Amino acid sequence: MTGGRGTRRGRREGTGRPSRNTRAHRTGGLALWSVALWLLAWHLAAFALGSELLLPAPLTVATHLVADLAQPSSWERIAFSLARVVAGFAGGMAVAAAGAALAARNRRLEELFAPPITLAKSVPVAAITVLALVWLRSSELSVLVVMLVVVPLSYEALLAGIRACDPRLSEMAEVFRLGWRRRIRFVLFPQLAPALSAACTTGLGMAWKACVAAEIIGIPMGSVGEAFYDAKVHFDTADLFAWTVAVVALSVCMERLLALALRALHAAALRGPAAARRHASDAHRGQQAASASGVALRLRNVSRQFSPSSGLGAVSFDVAPGRPMAVMAPSGTGKTTLLRIVAGLEDADGDVEGTEHARISMVFQEDRLIEGASVLANALLAASPRGSSPDEAIRLLGSLGLGSCLDQPVATCSGGQRRRVALARALLAPHEILLLDEPFAGLDDSARDAAAALVSEREGRACMLVATHDRRDAALLGARVVELHRAREGRP
CATH class of the missing domain: 1.10.3720.10 (MetI-like)
Structure with a gap:
């Protein structure tokens, strides 16, 4: 019985109405009973001294205050x-x-x-x-x-x-x-x-x-x-x-x-981007037009060594529009490092070609969302004012199974929901190159299949590079697989 009462009390405290303790905290702890108690103490002290010159009573002070403000x-x-x-x-x-x-x-x-x-x-x-x-x-x-x-x-x-x-x-x-x-x-x-x-x-x-x-x-x-x-x-x-x-x-x-x-x-x-609300257009057509520009990503002997026993070994390959590439390797071998190098977040040895004038969008290894903002606001965060509209974002989020939580703060979303919001943000952002770092992590099989199908449909002609340790991701996206190797001591 005690546990039941505790549960009901917890539910009451979890409602939208703040408790008395919460309201007192928000007002700096100025509870009425506390103020009244100190006023009483002041009055008693003034009465004990019996001198208005040393300590006037609260009522006397209030009278003077009213007279002054008049x-x-x-x-x-x-x-x-x-x-x-x-x-x-x-x-x-x-x-x-x-x-x-x-x-x-x-x-x-x-x-x-x-x-x-x-x-x-x-x-x-x-x-x-x-x-x-x-x-x-x-x-x-x-x-x-x-x-x-x-x-x-x-x-x-x-x-x-x-x-x-x-x-x-x-x-x-x-x-x-x-x-x-x-x-x-x-x-x-x-x-x-x-x-x-x-x-x-x-x-x-x-x-x-x-x-x-x-x-x-x-x-x-x-x-x-x-x-x-x-x-x-x-x-x-x-x-x-x-x-x-x-x-x-x-x-x-x-x-x-x-x-x-x-x-x-x-x-x-933290409300939705105002600029995106003023411009309504079809982002999907814009993405297809950008993808059709022929931008290709080329990596030549790209490597990054953090220590003699860790880092990214030299890697070379091309990523052409419409032909997704998946890099696979055990954790700690450099998949995320490679994507960060392509995104321009880290320096490396070797050459990365095709990113000089290309716009890059990315699903990071972490979701990197704005916690207090809604699902819809996060999805539209990186959208161009002349690109994605709220209607387009709502359709995309609905396809990802998030249509019922558009106005919900992402801080209250589950891990799988947050991952799909991060994916939606990357798809709605203007880009010629799309980088996906474990894009379906935390999703169950049905959500993974739906998300992969959506990415393939929208990004069919995009220049896409995926980092994953799961071959199912590469298969769902129809991506070619490149195995990465750890850097060896003394050489990339």
């Missing part, structure tokens, strides 16, 4: 400081993003940026503010201070996020020649979203603290910092608390709005 000048102060927070935060994020992108590509630049980043993290805000007063007017001071606080926090978070990006997805984008917009939208942004969210929320909270601190020292007229200073001068502790509550509320609200905006942007980025 004055138009208070909203002018908020607008003044808000503009400087936004300007400093946006500038800091831009500098941090540019610096992290450069540092991730060049170790020397990372070493060059390290001293100023360490300095910006270590120097107190008060010291930065006093020094900056030498160069800037007090009304501009807070922008610089906010930037100097935001840059190191965001730089380190973004640099770590960039370093954690999967290089295999970058290789996929390179092979499919994805434009910079699609690379950012589908490859880079989804992987950077967690780091970007952390950098933005942390940086925004620190931005308000730095801005108010700089304004209290510089005292620009019409700022929130001036209100803090006036409350301190007049020993108006309740007003000081009221403005503190206002700043905290502004910071929390902006963090929440920014988090919602980033989530919405992330979801929008």
Whole structure:
């Protein structure tokens, strides 16, 4: 009976409605009971002290806050400081993003940026503010201070996020020649979203603290910092608390709005490619026309040796359009290496001819899908805006048995489904040369037969090179077989 109750509870927690614990986590743990408990503790502490000067009660602070917000000048102060927070935060994020992108590509630049980043993290805000007063007017001071606080926090978070990006997805984008917009939208942004969210929320909270601190020292007229200073001068502790509550509320609200905006942007980025939706044409005819161009693939003494006992031995053969070639060998002999050499992902000895001006499409040994995107969006990822249409992709996915899960995120798909999505992406991408690395791995017999029949039908006149360890794959595709040999010590 216990196991049954556990199963039902697990089903309830697996539904679309978030649990109370999940909702609390998403709002930063600000549960109402916790807030109420701390307000009660504050009230009891104020009552025990019995002095509004030392610690005003929550109700007194709320009264002052309402009175302050009823004055138009208070909203002018908020607008003044808000503009400087936004300007400093946006500038800091831009500098941090540019610096992290450069540092991730060049170790020397990372070493060059390290001293100023360490300095910006270590120097107190008060010291930065006093020094900056030498160069800037007090009304501009807070922008610089906010930037100097935001840059190191965001730089380190973004640099770590960039370093954690999967290089295999970058290789996929390179092979499919994805434009910079699609690379950012589908490859880079989804992987950077967690780091970007952390950098933005942390940086925004620190931005308000730095801005108010700089304004209290510089005292620009019409700022929130001036209100803090006036409350301190007049020993108006309740007003000081009221403005503190206002700043905290502004910071929390902006963090929440920014988090919602980033989530919405992330979801929008993972929808199907907009360009492909605007252009409807028959990709199959386009592929046949490309295949009829007579592109041939020629390998002459191609080899790659990783160590004296491992690598790809010298291989030479031609792959003509309409005559698929299958390379076979035990694992570790160089099948995947050979395909990567043809795709331009690895250097090798020997010559590869026919790829100079040809477009290459590929099914990688791993699926290399965009996890948060749907099945349809992944299939259309590498499609040309003037080539494959959603209708064509839907028909192709239906032929592969994926018609019922078009809008399903690939992260929730089975291994066999993911493999077929990767195959669909390769078939829909514009190409003259098609490279297939274990294309039917993980498929049962019926799915394998259907997928092979589809490839043969669509790519009947293509220049196709297949790497497999299963002779059934070669037979299903009608491919000639070439056996690979391991490189020997001292020679390719």
